[in-house]
Amino acid sequence: MTLLKADDITVAQGGTPILHPVSLHLEPGEPLVILGETGSGKSLLAQAIMGTLPRDLAARGRVVLGDHLLDAARPGGFRPLWGRQIAVLPQEPWLSLDPLMRAKGQVTEAHHLVRGMTVPDAGAQATADLDRLGLAEAGMRYPHELSGGMAQRVAIAAARAGGARIVIADEPTKGLDAARRDEVADLLLAELARGGGLLVITHDLALARRIGGRMIVLREGRVVETGPTATVMGAPTQAYTRDLIAADPENWELRNRRPAGAPVLTATGLAAGRGGVRLFSDLSFDLTAGRILGVTGPSGCGKSTLGDVVLGLAPPSAGRMSRSAGLAPTAFQKLYQDPVAAFPRHRTLGRTLADVAPRHGEPQDRIDRLMPRLGLAPVLLTRKPDAVSGGELQRLALLRLLLVRPKFIFADEPTSRLDPITQKQVIDLLCETATTEGCAIMLVSHDPELVARTADHVLSLAPAKASEPDLSGPRVKLAGHLG
């Protein structure tokens, strides 16, 4: 029996189609993965099926859900099914729990108000749900006291408390590191095993591989390829799918190891902490020109703090960081995780770059010569940072560093916010920079595959000795103070 069937779903914005007809069906016990990059329309498809599209977007098409026949053009009709037929798992669960309500209450209220249980029964059921997910002690905690993984599980319990059989998970691994990504996949599969259907929307190839089932690949609002996940990922028939699969770090070719060049930096017995928690200690390594040192480890293990120490932005609590003699003060540079936040917001990129070149005695035309090398169009220079795509901006950030002829670059998760194909381009450019500029690089990534295929050496940081509660996941930011 088909749980959900969607026919010819389209989405248009002001008459312009942004999602071309897509049909899909969801069977019990068989997950469906919708794979696509940013702008592929994969989230729009999910929102059209749930009736949660923003108001300025118009959907068309037919959705059959059990014995309900729904019109995608009238999203109001979907509302009664939320929680009862469809459970929606939000993108960032730590932002999706009410910050002022304890975890258990958020599950209990769904049992009580949606399924109609009495309050004591609902409470008992919520306790049982949380126990089953291994959250026995977390019920009395507030969301900000939960780790990312725990918040994810509370959200699953809350989303399914209304009795829905179909789970729709939109980018469930956004912002999670590799270990947690697998945890989420297993959790979703466990829910599936209890009967019902699972629809996963993602750009994450590793997640898709782990979920399995069937797959729809979307690109720019059109279906590229469909089929069983294992087949599509093992033997893609379309060029785009092949590029996408090839961009998965797991499928990258190994980078040739570089011979040791001139020494750039030496770290001896480094230790550092944050907020009273010791992050790492007795860390010793040295780095020579042209080599890449990969740094991996779970969230919160101190990768960024290590960067601050190496760059001289923070003092180590023990040990010594020494730069090779004769290096300019600006020889050590950093590439940021969020490139938008690394540029002045109110200036055009051209002006920002033009300020850098003369300061270091570089001719202005060095910018013009670097642009094509990094695959960048000159028109980008007239824009401000928020009007450029993430991949382009990260390449512009790299260009800005190259203007000062750095000898060392600390690249802090430089591609974690990029789509796979873009990620590969940026990492390739970074490797090329190490070779052509004779630059030492520390490449931080939460993806062990990426590091293994790129770096000459790997430094694995262990999780910080976390005090209870485990706060290693992304945390909810405290709302700004008034005034």
Add this chain to the structure above:
Amino acid sequence: MTDAVMIPRPAGLALRWTGAALVAAALVLALIGPLAVPGDPFAQSLIKALSGPEPAAPLGYDHLGRSIFHRLAAALRLSPAIAMAAVLTAGLAGLGLGTWAAARGGWTDRILTILADALLALPGLLLVLIVLAIVPGTALGFWAGLSLVLWVEFFRLTRAATRAVLASPAVQATRLLGFGPVYVFRTHIWPEIAPMMLTAAAFGTATAIMAIAALGFVHVGMRAPTPELGLMMVELLPYWREAPLALLSPVIATFALLLGLTLLAGSRDT
């Protein structure tokens, strides 16, 4: 203050222009009015007391037979002038101290913040009243008292915004690239705080004009026969039935000016 970003609403621009137009109208009346219709705000003519408009006095006469039009024009020069002087002083002080506190941190920051927090707990009118009792000269007293009250807002805004900016990756990147504090201020800090300064200045001017008028209205501000908005209202209140226009003129002018400044300030993100 994580989201202290000013997001102008779509309708905001039209409202701001309306505000600018209202303020401009008040200033035109104040500055150009007396040139178009010459007259003396202090000249009394008891025969004309409370009589209606005529070409030499387009808004009629008050209870002492003085031209309301010319008194209003003078009043619309007086309070805005004091207010702008106070806002300028307070703005410069707040901007300087706020940037300094954010950049230095440590005890400099702590002491200035404690001082600003304490001033925040005191009603502004009260401080102005006390300063008025100390400083000789009412206009000077208003300027000093209002500056003392108003710098706190500029300080808090500047400090919060500057701290956030200085802690951002963008500034770290700029410093790593070898730029100094002047470049950081020019390219990172100033573009963030400039729009806030404009808003705070408009609000501050409105606050100052309100304070001068309120204290005039309860007889503890400017003294007669100075033409001042609040004082004019309380003087003309007893003659409301005989000469409603006489009272309405300062009321409407004050409201228009304050509304204009409020609209000009735009929505403040709290």
Add this chain to the structure above:
Amino acid sequence: MNTLMTRGIQALMVAVLIGAATFAMMRALPGDAAYRIAAGRYGYDNVDTAAADAVRAELGLDGPALPAFLNWLGDLLRLDFGHSLVSGQPVIAEIGHQLGASLSLAAVAVLLSLIMGPPLGILAGLRPGGMLDRVLLVVSTGLKAVPQFLMALILILILSVQLRLLPAAGYGAARHFILPALALALGLAAVNARIARDAMARIGAMPFYSFAQWKGLSPRQTLLRHGLRNVSVPLLTYLGLQFVTLVEGVVVVEAIFGWPGIGHALVHAIFSRDVPMVQGTALCLGLGFVLINAVIDLVTGRIDPRRAA
């Protein structure tokens, strides 16, 4: 508790600032200040040169400023305000008389503003850009631009002079509350409404607000269970800050309506350079602000566990 400590420092600093301001005011008193202060203590009939000299010596009026100032601050921190220079009564007793009238007026005004402002603001914030939102924006902007004294004047003209519905001055009966309380409340409500509207719009757009509905909760259940509690935190915090506006309003409005409260007394005290009374009332108002905000800190800390941390 860190937040209570901050409030304690704030209170201390408020006292020092008021001490400094009133000390300067005393030094700037025209004529023989010692004689006036002695008269305030012992009554005009009992003042002689000896008494004035004693005061002069005690306060160090002719001596160097610093020891005199420290002495002055010491008295202040011991809450020894002395006697009114006008009535000769102890300042504490005078304030005790007037505080009740001011508190009742302020309470009625705040209550009125809370009935008018936040509900409208929340309704508007549920549909940002809707009809109610736009109307509320215009009305609240207009109201915000009307200072309290002008509001009082307009209300008197309309309700008292023209329609003869309510008395323009007086104290004692319930109907005397309406005009002064309304004059204060309308401006407060305009700002409350904006704060509530912005908070509701912001919270309504947060992922957890959508997620609550995806769980199957109705819009009403979502608002009651997840909306109001979250809106209350910024609203309460703002109410604390609004206390200053309220006090300024009380000072002006009491003076206009002849309300026998602390604000009225303050204006009189300033007018007649009654320094001990100014000091007492100012301290009372400043510490009132700190106290209210300390209470609000504790309450919001209970509602929002992230703040208590």
